[in-house]
Amino acid sequence: MQKDSNKNYKSLLVNVEQHVATVTLNRPEIRNAFNDEMIAELTDAFSTLGADDEVRVIVLAAAGKAFCAGADLNWMRAMADYSYEENLADADKLAQMLKTIYECPKPTVAAIQGDVYAGGMGLVAACDVAIAVKIANFCLSEVRLGLAPATISPYVIRALGARASQRYFLSAEVFDAKKARQLGFIHERVSEEWLGDEVAAFCNKVVKNSPDAVKTCKQLLHDVAGAPITDELIADTVKGIADIRSSEQGREGVQAFLQKRKPDWLMAD
Numbered sequence: 001m002q003k004d005s006n007k008n009y010k011s012l013l014v015n016v017e018q019h020v021a022t023v024t025l026n027r028p029e030i031r032n033a034f035n036d037e038m039i040a041e042l043t044d045a046f047s048t049l050g051a052d053d054e055v056r057v058i059v060l061a062a063a064g065k066a067f068c069a070g071a072d073l074n075w076m077r078a079m080a081d082y083s084y085e086e087n088l089a090d091a092d093k094l095a096q097m098l099k100t101i102y103e104c105p106k107p108t109v110a111a112i113q114g115d116v117y118a119g120g121m122g123l124v125a126a127c128d129v130a131i132a133v134k135i136a137n138f139c140l141s142e143v144r145l146g147l148a149p150a151t152i153s154p155y156v157i158r159a160l161g162a163r164a165s166q167r168y169f170l171s172a173e174v175f176d177a178k179k180a181r182q183l184g185f186i187h188e189r190v191s192e193e194w195l196g197d198e199v200a201a202f203c204n205k206v207v208k209n210s211p212d213a214v215k216t217c218k219q220l221l222h223d224v225a226g227a228p229i230t231d232e233l234i235a236d237t238v239k240g241i242a243d244i245r246s247s248e249q250g251r252e253g254v255q256a257f258l259q260k261r262k263p264d265w266l267m268a269d
């Protein structure tokens with residue numbers, strides 16, 4: 001059975017077929033960077049599909065050239081000028097979106113057709129399984145922009161490992177899909193023409209299994225794999241991004257990206 005579950009989403013496409021839901025990020029012109037609207041829609045889509053008995057697995061895919069360029073920097077720049085309380089409340093919505101994806105009771109698969117930068121790394125890390133094309137590049141680029149991988153950190157550090165995270169959080173080095181596979185950040189690396197088949201093959205295996213047993217496995221994997229993602233931890237990460245994006249260097253880094261120039265960190269202080 002095929003079902004079009006798009007509701008009135010503006011930044012997403014949602015489709016359900018044979019128990020597999022596909023949520024497609026659909027702002028290809030800015031490389032699927034997410035703003036407040038996309039954050040609200042992703043939160044709603046994963047909550048709704050997570051509660052839908054017909055859905056047994058959810059694929060997070062993306063339209064166009066890149067998988068996701070992280071937070072929309074026009075939105076980040078705008079938030080820096082809001083009151084601190086509004087800035088915190090807004091950052092909390094980003095944190096809650098990631099938590100909703102991570103805690104979704106259905107297995108989630110990131111189908112990565114292109115580059116994954118900054119907040120996009122959080123989306124991939126919040127999913128259970130990640131399959132990427134060979135040409136995809138990965139980068140925790142935030143520090144280049146005077147920002148920090150804050151709300152995404154609980155998920156990325158779990159998926160990438162503490163040691164590799166130290167290297168890539170601090171350097172913002174770009175790494176390729178081969179390295180991402182070696183580090184365990186992605187599970188499989190395939191040619192572009194095989195991405196759909198590889199993702200479908202994985203989903204078909206999940207769909208044949210007992211939905212209740214799969215749900216229990218997912219809960220166990222979270223419980224056993226690491227310290228719980230508590231409200232206190234989330235609040236720390238929310239404060240982390242709210243503080244840094246309204247700082248002088250955060251404003252300068254984002255402004256420099258949007259103006260297509262190099263940031264001047266010293267002038268910002």
Ligand SMILES: C/C(=C\C(=O)SCCNC(=O)CCNC(=O)[C@H](O)C(C)(C)COP(=O)(O)OP(=O)(O)OC[C@H]1O[C@@H](n2cnc3c(N)ncnc32)[C@H](O)[C@@H]1OP(=O)(O)O)CC(=O)O
Pocket residue numbers: 029030031033065066068069070071072073074076115117118119120122141142145147148149150151152153241
């Ligand atoms: C979640 C938290 C923080 C963040 O996520 S901060 C976001 C940081 N993001 C980045 O550093 C990525 C910036 N983008 C890129 O480096 C590149 O776009 C790319 C992803 C490597 C893809 O390169 P490509 O050459 O394919 O595309 P262009 O660079 O030409 O971009 C096309 C078009 O899109 C605009 N754009 C790209 N990314 C963003 C963005 N994040 N926000 C807004 N706009 C973006 C780009 O400016 C181009 O626009 P034109 O008008 O066409 O020039 C914090 C936490 O963890 O809490």
